[in-house]
Amino acid sequence: MPPDAARRSDRSRRAILVAALELVEALGYSKLTIEAVAARAGVGKQTIYRWWPSKGPLLFDALVELGPVGHDSPPSGDLAADLKRELRLAVGELAERRFDQVCRVLVHESRTDLVTLLLMPRRMVVEDRLRSAQRLGDVRPDVDVSAAAELLLGSLYQRWLLRTAPLTEDFTDAVVDLVLRALSDRP
The missing domain is CATH 1.10.357.10 (Tetracycline Repressor, domain 2)
Incomplete structure (x- = not known):
């Protein structure tokens, strides 16, 4: 049975998003490159460019999907x-x-x-x-x-x-x- 392309894509996408956030935290935005993200995620640059035109949209998606947003604790009454x-x-x-x-x-x-x-x-x-x-x-x-x-x-x-x-x-x-x-x- 051939590998499931959808699972591989999801796994690659998540690896790219995680790598982008890790690298922006370590290097800062100005030093972050698509090449570094690709190397860290274990994918080719073309895979990243297939989904994102540049590092700005990539990082935006990474924050939206993996970042700290929202809070669910119930009201305390105070x-x-x-x-x-x-x-x-x-x-x-x-x-x-x-x-x-x-x-x-x-x-x-x-x-x-x-x-x-x-x-x-x-x-x-x-x-x-x-x-x-x-x-x-x-x-x-x-x-x-x-x-x-x-x-x-x-x-x-x-x-x-x-x-x-x-x-x-x-x-x-x-x-x-x-x-x-x-x-x-x-x-």
Whole structure:
């Protein structure tokens, strides 16, 4: 019986994606080459070029398929603690060299799919937490939940992108506390 080409393709694709992320973390984006990815994955360059035109789209797919995106823990009942956890997880992702290297390039290339596929899952978790808090009366009913999520996460992404100051847990906690004071009827 001949080898299953689909299984071989899936195995090769995964090996390429893993190799790309490992190498971008070790070398950085500027030193990463398709040749190095091919060698590490044990495939020919032509196999990579058959699926991706360049290293940017390859790394984007690698992050989408293998990267740290989203968070599934159930709400704890403490909105501030839940939001602080989400923002800390976002900071942790931004601190990962592979995520940082690839996302900076994708932002530079104005890849709108970066926002949709990599950043939107965390935003949806934050919006869900805020909507739940709104139903419980912990967030004012007139608050635009989407705008509030942007306030929370946008400050992190701006600080990360511009490198104006370090991203720390103290910063994320201060952002959550400040935004929650603005969203609540309580002092």
